[in-house]
Amino acid sequence: MSISRKRSHEEGKAPAKKPKGKEDAVTQLHYGLYNQGATCYLNSVLQVLFMTPELHDRLDPKSRITDQELGEVFMKIKVEKCGTENITESLGIKNVHQQRDAAECLELILHKVSPNAFEVFQGQLIYMTKCSKGHIINEETNPFWTLPLSLINTHDATYNVERGFERTFETKSYSGDNMVYCNECEKKTEATSGCDMDTFPQILVLLLKRFELDFNTMSYFKSDCSVDVPYTLEKKDKKYSLYGMVNHYGSLRGGHYTATLLSNEDKTWYEFNDEAVNKVEEQSFAKTGTYSSSSAYLLVYREIVMEDDLPNPKTNKIEVEEDETTKDKDRQPPSNRFFGIKRNHIYIALGAIASIVIVISVVLATTLKN
DSSP states (O other): OOSOOBTTTTOOOOOOOOHHHHHHHHHTTTTOOOSSSHHHHHHHHHHHHTOOHHHTTTTTTOOHHHHHEEEEHHHHHHTTTTTTTHHHHHHTTTTTTTOOOOOHHHHHHHHHSHHHHHHOOOOEEEEEEEEOOOOOEEEEEEESEEEEEEESSOOOOEEEEHHHHHHHHOEEEEEEEOEEEEEETTTTEOOOEEEEEEESSSEEEEEEOOOEEEEEEEEEEOOOOEEEEEEEEEEETTEEEEEEEEEEEEEEEEEEEEEEEOOTTTEEEEEEETTEEEEEESSTTTSSEEEEEEEEEEEEEOOOOGGGGSSOHHHHHHHHHHHHTTTOTTTOOOHHHHHHHHHHHHHHHHHHHHHHHHHHHHHHHHHHHO
């Protein structure tokens, strides 16, 4: 979202923090982040990034200061609670008592880190308009880090994220008075326009647009409608599974952010509420595969690697054995094509050796006979 909003930290209502004894039981696995005043939005986003190991290996501390500060925070919260003062400084956040939008915060961080790191979150949409004869009238691409889904005008009592995601890629038709001029046809013609995913991100972030502009009053409002969040999403041959949610409690002017995340350690859902970390009592998606929430704001999905994309275990075994045999110190990354050629050379060599052995045997036999 493009506007900053002041929200009082006290006004938001979030799940109560549990007694210290119960919190300590789970902090052996996960630790929280101290709130500097109204930095719950930052803490929630940082916990999402911490649960995204795909990002960690791409951080380049020598390239960007933000990469360095993120890496240090990730190292610290593996073993203890920690502050975020260095992060806010590297992001240029001056007033830590002014609450900001979590989606804006995520995009600010991705803008500040090295390109190799933000590529994990980057996808690309392609918008195309075609006339009825198939001529391309207009075509443009748009990279994104977060994909917004509008909660208004859906006519649903409960917003269905899966259907909303599908609506993003629906085709729109133009006819009658709405016909579009086509240069190829040299006239106005019926046309269709639509959006498609040109490049799929490794990490897909959906932004539920709870903060919308009311065109009647020309003012922003917050939608607290309940949403049905699916555990998995599919588009073409890509499949994603949910591992994180950033929640917003409260009103447009005042609120509080938390994060609900699936642990990489024990595959259990936890609630991250600033420095407090608690196991979610009723595990999300345990029964129906869908989770209903009136506070979910950002949904974070990870691409599921299909079986066909995984290396063949048998091929890998052959490759390893051949590598050990040849003791190639300068070997390249595994490639099925490369090792297929190597195996062919081995077979040819063995055939040649066999032929030589046969010739020698014939010569010896002839010599002995003479």
